[in-house]
Amino acid sequence: MELQQLRYVLAVAETRSFTRAAERCFVVQSALSHQVKALERELGVDLFARTSRRVEVTAAGEAFLPAARAALDAVERAAAEAASAAGEVRGTLRIGLIPTVTALDVPALVGRLRDEHPAVRVTMRGGGSDELVAAIRSGELDLAVLGLSDTRSPVGVASRELAREPLVAVLPAGHRLARRRRLGLAELADETFADFGAGTPGRAQSDIAFAAAGVAREVAFESIGPELLLGLVAEGLAVTLLPAAVVPDDARTVVVPVVDGPVRVEHLAWSDFNPGPATLAFLDLLDA
Structure with missing residues (x-):
């Protein structure tokens, strides 16, 4: 063999x-x-x-x-x-990414890694935070960028917090609330929502915030990535909550801050059991 x-x-x-x-x-x-x-x-x-x-x-x-x-x-x-x-640092660095990474310029970091350590091969794959943590634990990934609610931290892996950011309401441009300077979750209670899949960490951020505010909502559309959510909003079919940095300039949509809205925390996670040289080299870049 x-x-x-x-x-x-x-x-x-x-x-x-x-x-x-x-x-x-x-x-x-x-x-x-x-x-x-x-x-x-x-x-x-x-x-x-x-x-x-x-x-x-x-x-x-x-x-x-x-x-x-x-x-x-x-x-x-x-x-x-x-x-x-x-x-010499060499080997393969396997990186996992959620669909809404905003805290790191991953392509730039990979470029710097390749410049400093050209023998390192980098692979990437997308997924949800729970899936990526499981892949790190099983040895399928070396590190990953995660997005979790501010009530939860990665378990079973080493991690560092990268950033925390409030989610904003993304509304159709002609929406009755589109001219507001800020909103509360209760004002969105009667809206039709587009969000990530039920039970996923990306969805949990909003579910936790609505539950804490005592506000019920209807999620009619689910997606694994932000592109479809934004498309549904642009067509006037729903509203959604997303990090402001992933919402592109689009005349069909409006972003409004939410005073009691969800907070998303991005983490970088990696194996806490004997990380390899390529993983350590990537981590060194964050401190450079």
Whole structure:
């Protein structure tokens, strides 16, 4: 069993496509398919069920993937530690991001990291705060930017607070409250809301604030990202609460501060169990 075969298998499992896996691994598809098939023959099981249009991980594949990922991570970590001992930072830094990051200029930080440590490979993925914390704990991510209510802190990971900001009301430009200088939550009680999914940390910020104010509300539209929420507001279908920094200039919408509104706190979280050299190098950039 070769490390390259493990990389190919993980790429196929993550992309659900031999074509996209080959593109990710910078190899021709026939070579990748041949190596995956060779590994399946060695193991005596099919890791994937495939047709010309569809690829799915088999039960044997699901059982194989966690150990394969751990083995590959261990090898990459060993190489990174050895390089670090020789004064070079290398390895892969896996970053998770909520859809509404405002406290960090992540592209600029990644650019600085690559300038100072060109041997570091950076990958990113989006997700909700709970999902990202779970991924850090399981070793799938090295660090993540989270957004939580001001009543909650990350659990089971190391973290630092980046910023806290009140959410603002985003209203259609022609809304009856659009000319107000500030609002209270009670004044929004009868409005139709667009918000993040029920039970998510992004939604909890507003749910907690409305509950504390003793105000009920109707959430008719849910989304995993702010773009759809803002689009619904622009069409006059709903109002929403978001950090002001993620609301673009748009003549169809108006931003109004909310005096008793939710407060969102952004955190940077990382594994508190032996963080790797690339993670430590990223953290050093924040203190530079």
